Amino acid sequence: MIARVSAWSVLLAAVLLWFGTVPVDSRAARGGPPGEGKTEVLPLQKAAPAVVVVEGPGGEEDLRKQIRAKTGVSGLGAATDLFSRAPEGSYGFIDPRTLGMALVSQSPDFMLQRVPPAANAFEVHKLADGSGLLVGFVSKEVLPQLTPVDRPHHIRLALHSNPSDTAPVIAAVPIVKLMVDRIPVRLDPKKADSPVFLDMDLQGTANRKSPTRAQ
Numbered sequence: 426m427i428a429r430v431s432a433w434s435v436l437l438a439a440v441l442l443w444f445g446t447v448p449v450d451s452r453a454a455r456g457g458p459p460g461e462g463k464t465e466v467l468p469l470q471k472a473a474p475a476v477v478v479v480e481g482p483g484g485e486e487d488l489r490k491q492i493r494a495k496t497g498v499s500g501l502g503a504a505t506d507l508f509s510r511a512p513e514g515s516y517g518f519i520d521p522r523t524l525g526m527a528l529v530s531q532s533p534d535f536m537l538q539r540v541p542p543a544a545n546a547f548e549v550h551k552l553a554d555g556s557g558l559l560v561g562f563v564s565k566e567v568l569p570q571l572t573p574v575d576r577p578h579h580i581r582l583a584l585h586s587n588p589s590d591t592a593p594v595i596a597a598v599p600i601v602k603l604m605v606d607r608i609p610v611r612l613d614p615k616k617a618d619s620p621v622f623l624d625m626d627l628q629g630t631a632n633r634k635s636p637t638r639a640q
Contacts, residue, residue: 476571476627477558477597485588488595489548489560496558496597498550501539509534513553516560518546521586521621524559525608528600528625544618545586545611550597558597561623562588571596571627578629579604585612587620602628 479491493499493516501517511517517537519527524547527535537549548560561584563571570580585592586609604626613619 475599478568478571479595480568488588492560492595492597493550496550496552498552501537503539505536505538507534508537508549508551508557511537511551513551513555516548516550518542518548521545521547521609521623525605525623528603528605528623529607545621547584547586547623549600557600559584559600559603560595560597561585562592563594563596564592565594568594571598579626582625582627583622584625585620585622589620592622598627604628 477492477495479488479495481488481491483491496516498514498516501511501515506517508517517539518541519535519537520542523535526532538546541548550558550560552558563582563584567580567582582598583592584596584598588595589612605623607624609621609623611617611619611621
């Protein structure tokens with residue numbers, strides 16, 4: 426009899442020891458739905474949007490050719506076309522005021538032209554996946570903040586239509602990541618064709634709709 430009790434004691438101890446090693450959902454143990462008692466894990470921040478930069482030397486047209494080669498785009502086929510209708514892998518130009526109005530109003534679509542409508546026009550790239558990049562020139566000081574690894578959630582950025590001593594580096598930033606609240610400003614208010622700059626917030630995640638191809 427003593428031997429039988431001892432055997433049951435050993436078996437009971439083994440069972441209790443096994444259960445002690447299995448994680449138990451405390452909410453489920455109280456009768457609640459499984460999973461409600463587990464520790465919540467905060468969602469990871471989405472990857473920073475890709476920004477294309479060319480830091481090499483060269484004149485404006487040479488720098489534009491280099492960044493077009495990086496993004497894999499060629500000139501727009503039609504004289505004018507909506508971004509949503511433009512072929513993937515193409516680029517066009519947009520008047521700065523028209524661009525500013527489209528970004529401020531968060532319009533999902535805008536008209537592109539094959540030839541720059543003005544000396545201070547901005548260049549837009551439509552990539553192979555249908556997304557858009559706005560091309561301009563930035564200061565060297567802002568470059569460390571543009572890299573995906575080091576960039577904070579958002580940064581304030583002045584994007585210039587043309588290169589200058591203060592903005593010599595060409596960069597292409599994702600349009601869906603831009604938050605703009607003003608029209609581009611001319612560097613020389615007295616000249617209609619003066620280079621312009623556009624103040625914007627470059628977000629860490631998309632904040633506007635991307636244009637869709639018209640049916």
